[in-house]
Amino acid sequence: MRAAGAFRQKHGRAPAGVWSAPGRVNLIGEHTDYNDGFVLPFALPFRIAVAASPRDDGMLTATTVGDDGTTQHAGPVAVADLRPGGVTGWAAYPCGVAWVLRDHGFDTGADLVIAGDVPTGAGLSSSHALQCAVALALLGLGSGEKPPLAELARWIQRSENDFVGAPTGLLDQTASLCCVAAHVLFVDVRSGEQEQIPFDAAAHGLEVLAIDTRVRHSLADSAYGDRRKGCERAAELLGLASLRDASEVSALPPDLLPLAKHVVSENERVLKTVAALRADAPGRIGDLLTESHRSLRDDYRVSCEELDVAVAAAVGAGALGARMTGGGFGGTAIALVPVDHAARVRSAVLAAFAERSFEPPRMFPAVPSAGAGRDL
Structure with missing residues (x-):
C-alpha cells in the first residue's frame, strides 16, 4: 500500500490504519442531484487511500504523494481553529472534512498521508474520493457512534460547499461511500432512497x-x-x-x-x-x-x-x-x-x-x- 509506506517514511512509524474511497462514473443523471432528482452512478476501481494515525494535541497534518513520488505538505493546523476561507488549495479538502466532523463532535487531531490513482480533473470525482477517504479515516480514529453513510455524504457535501467553496451536489459523495461492486446505485436525492441495481x-x-x-x-x-x-x-x-x-x-x-x-x-x-x-x-x-x-x-x-x-x-x-x-x-x-x-x-x-x-x-x-x- 503506497499510502502506508509513505506514512512510515514520513513519520517513522506505521499508521493506525488505512482507509480508501473510489472515484466514480455516473452512468446517467447529470446535474440532477442538486435539483433533488435521480442519479445512477457506479464506483470505479481507482481509489484514493489515506493512511492515518491520531494525534493528542488536536493538530491536523496532511501529506499528498504523487504518482512520481513528489509530496506536498499542509499543517500542522489546529482542528479547533478551522474556519471556511482559512485554508486554500488542495489542503482545503481534508481540512474541510475535519471542520465538518468537528461540528458533529468528532474533533480528532491526526497525521494523514494521502495517495491514490483516481485521475485528477477528469470528472471522475477525485476530490470526493479524497474527502470520503479522509472522513472514514478521521471517524475510524475517533470514538463515538458513526453516522450512516448517507448522512456522512451530506456532511461531506457541506464541507465542500461551505468550506472549500465549490457548489457541488450530493451525487459524488454518495457514490463513493455507498456503491457496491457489479451494481449501479439508483438514488432519489430528495428522499435519500437508494437501490443497488445489478449491472x-x-x-x-x-x-x-x-x-x-x-x-x-x-x-x-x-x-x-x-x-x-x-x-x-x-x-x-x-x-x-x-x-x-x-x-x-x-x-x-x-x-x-x-x-x-x-x-x-x-x-x-x-x-x-x-x-x-x-x-x-x-x-x-x-x-x-x-x-x-x-x-x-x-x-x-x-x-x-x-x-x-x-x-x-x-x-x-x-x-x-x-x-x-x-x-x-x-x-x-x-x-x-x-x-x-x-x-x-x-x-x-x-x-x-x-x-x-x-x-x-x-x-x-x-x-x-x-x-x-x-x-x-
Missing part, C-alpha cells in the same frame, strides 16, 4: 468505455455554480421547491428554459435507464446515453469540443451510445460498446483526436467496483 455489461457482450479527454477543469472556478443558481431561479419562478417537481417549463425566460428542459428530461432518462437495467437489458440504454449528451451539450451547455468529438467518434464506430459524465467543461466521456467493436471504437476516437491535434485521450473499461472502506 453486468460483460454478460451481455458489452463494456462501458471511459474516455478521459485530458481536458482539465475545476468546478470551484467554472460555470458550474452559474448553472446551479439558474436552476434555483427557474424553480423559484415556477413556484416549485426544485426542478424535480417541474413538468411544464415553457413559460420560463430564454436564459433559464434550456436548463430546466435538461433537468426534466434527464430525470426521465434516468428512470427509463433504471427500467431497462431492472429488466436485465443494458443494450437498450444506448440511445438514452446519447440523448443525455445532446441535452448536456445543447441545453445545459456544459460540454466542450473534445467531449463532443469523443462521443461522436465512439457512436460513429459502433458504440450503442455515449455521453459526457461529470460536471462538464472537460473531463471524461463514457461509451456503451459491444466488446467485439471495442478496438474499432478506441481507434476511431484516437484518430478523431489526432485529426484535430488534440492530446491523445486515456481510455479504459469502467467496471462497477466497491465503495469506500477500511483497507488496513
Whole structure:
C-alpha cells in the first residue's frame, strides 16, 4: 500500500490504519442531484487511500504523494481553529472534512498521508474520493457512534460547499461511500432512497468505455455554480421547491428554459435507464446515453469540443451510445460498446483526436467496483 509506506517514511512509524474511497462514473443523471432528482452512478476501481494515525494535541497534518513520488505538505493546523476561507488549495479538502466532523463532535487531531490513482480533473470525482477517504479515516480514529453513510455524504457535501467553496451536489459523495461492486446505485436525492441495481455489461457482450479527454477543469472556478443558481431561479419562478417537481417549463425566460428542459428530461432518462437495467437489458440504454449528451451539450451547455468529438467518434464506430459524465467543461466521456467493436471504437476516437491535434485521450473499461472502506 503506497499510502502506508509513505506514512512510515514520513513519520517513522506505521499508521493506525488505512482507509480508501473510489472515484466514480455516473452512468446517467447529470446535474440532477442538486435539483433533488435521480442519479445512477457506479464506483470505479481507482481509489484514493489515506493512511492515518491520531494525534493528542488536536493538530491536523496532511501529506499528498504523487504518482512520481513528489509530496506536498499542509499543517500542522489546529482542528479547533478551522474556519471556511482559512485554508486554500488542495489542503482545503481534508481540512474541510475535519471542520465538518468537528461540528458533529468528532474533533480528532491526526497525521494523514494521502495517495491514490483516481485521475485528477477528469470528472471522475477525485476530490470526493479524497474527502470520503479522509472522513472514514478521521471517524475510524475517533470514538463515538458513526453516522450512516448517507448522512456522512451530506456532511461531506457541506464541507465542500461551505468550506472549500465549490457548489457541488450530493451525487459524488454518495457514490463513493455507498456503491457496491457489479451494481449501479439508483438514488432519489430528495428522499435519500437508494437501490443497488445489478449491472453486468460483460454478460451481455458489452463494456462501458471511459474516455478521459485530458481536458482539465475545476468546478470551484467554472460555470458550474452559474448553472446551479439558474436552476434555483427557474424553480423559484415556477413556484416549485426544485426542478424535480417541474413538468411544464415553457413559460420560463430564454436564459433559464434550456436548463430546466435538461433537468426534466434527464430525470426521465434516468428512470427509463433504471427500467431497462431492472429488466436485465443494458443494450437498450444506448440511445438514452446519447440523448443525455445532446441535452448536456445543447441545453445545459456544459460540454466542450473534445467531449463532443469523443462521443461522436465512439457512436460513429459502433458504440450503442455515449455521453459526457461529470460536471462538464472537460473531463471524461463514457461509451456503451459491444466488446467485439471495442478496438474499432478506441481507434476511431484516437484518430478523431489526432485529426484535430488534440492530446491523445486515456481510455479504459469502467467496471462497477466497491465503495469506500477500511483497507488496513
